[in-house]
Amino acid sequence: MIVVLERYSIIGLTFSVILILLDFYLVKKRRISGGTYALWLIIGLSVGAVSIVPAFFTLLLIIFETQFLISAVIGTAFLTLLLLVFYLHYRLNEVSDRVIKLVAEISALKYNFNPKRERENEDDC
Amino acid sequence: MSDNVLVMIPAYDEERTIRKVVMTVRDLYPEFDVLLINDGSTDGTGSEAESAGATVLTLPFHAGGTAAVLTGYLVALRFNYDYLVKVDGDGQHKPDDIARVLQPLFDGLSDIAVGSRYLRNKPEQDSMVRIGGRVFSSTIFSRLSKQMNVTDVTSGFRAWRREALRRLVDIYMSWTTLPDDSVLWLVETTTAIKEGLRIKEVPIEVLPRTCGKSKSFTLIKMLKYPFKMVYTLFKTIG
Numbered sequence: 001m002i003v004v005l006e007r008y009s010i011i012g013l014t015f016s017v018i019l020i021l022l023d024f025y026l027v028k029k030r031r032i033s034g035g036t037y038a039l040w041l042i043i044g045l046s047v048g049a050v051s052i053v054p055a056f057f058t059l060l061l062i063i064f065e066t067q068f069l070i071s072a073v074i075g076t077a078f079l080t081l082l083l084l085v086f087y088l089h090y091r092l093n094e095v096s097d098r099v100i101k102l103v104a105e106i107s108a109l110k111y112n113f114n115p116k117r118e119r120e121n122e123d124d125c
Numbered sequence: 126m127s128d129n130v131l132v133m134i135p136a137y138d139e140e141r142t143i144r145k146v147v148m149t150v151r152d153l154y155p156e157f158d159v160l161l162i163n164d165g166s167t168d169g170t171g172s173e174a175e176s177a178g179a180t181v182l183t184l185p186f187h188a189g190g191t192a193a194v195l196t197g198y199l200v201a202l203r204f205n206y207d208y209l210v211k212v213d214g215d216g217q218h219k220p221d222d223i224a225r226v227l228q229p230l231f232d233g234l235s236d237i238a239v240g241s242r243y244l245r246n247k248p249e250q251d252s253m254v255r256i257g258g259r260v261f262s263s264t265i266f267s268r269l270s271k272q273m274n275v276t277d278v279t280s281g282f283r284a285w286r287r288e289a290l291r292r293l294v295d296i297y298m299s300w301t302t303l304p305d306d307s308v309l310w311l312v313e314t315t316t317a318i319k320e321g322l323r324i325k326e327v328p329i330e331v332l333p334r335t336c337g338k339s340k341s342f343t344l345i346k347m348l349k350y351p352f353k354m355v356y357t358l359f360k361t362i363g
Binding site for chain 1: 182302303308
């Protein structure tokens with residue numbers, strides 16, 4: 001049986017595969033957190049699933065009350081935007097982890113009160 | 126019993142339970158130092174703990190459980206504590222169990238001791254959620270890793286020897302990303318085993334939460350959890 005896919009389905013599926021592969025690659029290289037990985041895996045799978053269900057696009061047509069189905073150009077633009085959000089999320093993730101490490105290090109360094117030492121001093125008195 | 130022990134209690138908005146936790150720990154183990162790591166609480170957690178006798182280290186903002194725990198590790202290393210114990214600030218961990226968790230470390234039997242909820246409880250006494258949690262996070266995960274013989278990989282009631290802490294801190298600092306709060310113990314357990322650190326489990330009892338809500342298991346976090354498990358597999362085993 002030959003399944004003929006619409007253009008938007010092909011674009012959606014391609015995007016979905018790219019996103020999932022990127023997600024796996026980054027997690028394998030330990031570049032993204034578990035939360036980011038989980039979120040984008042879900043998004044990638046959802047885009048893939050939605051792309052192969054034509055009824056979804058008909059639903060969008062009803063919701064937006066447009067005369068035509070979403071064009072491949074609009075679909076591509078949307079998916080590119082999503083990819084950009086993924087990239088920004090990844091960078092944000094990287095920066096926030098650096099901040100957390102710094103917070104831990106600075107807090108530990110700023111912490112100067114050692115109860116044990118203080119207690120020992122009290123005993124000496 | 127060694128007195129060079131630091132008890133760390135990471136806490137975020139636990140003002141209703143923290144006083145009791147700190148006072149019980151201090152009453153039971155007056156020779157130990159108690160450090161509350163106040164993870165940017167918006168309530169009176171810090172002042173309650175301080176008035177109960179703990180020393181309080183306040184993070185500049187709510188940085189999450191991983192940051193709070195990492196801070197505790199760094200403090201323990203900086204002040205040359207031989208042992209570090211972590212208990213929750215919500216009162217679910219029984220301070221009486223601290224001695225039990227520390228014992229394998231004092232005896233030199235392990236580098237990390239983990240309090241297991243499942244060694245003590247019989248399966249039929251558990252709720253469905255707990256049984257599911259155990260099957261999912263411990264059994265499946267353990268079999269996948271093929272090296273672990275740990276029944277409660279997600280338990281946060283733990284104790285470390287100084288050398289183990291040093292190794293773990295070096296590893297965490299070398300990673301680009303830190304583990305998420307919800308999989309921190311899972312990541313740490315697998316990493317520790319991979320690094321050849323000895324882990325010993327001891328049975329503990331976990332009490333039901335009396336005040337407030339769990340910060341670990343919101344609906345969104347539970348949905349993400351299976352994916353994070355796969356991530357953990359990639360990160361620590363793969």
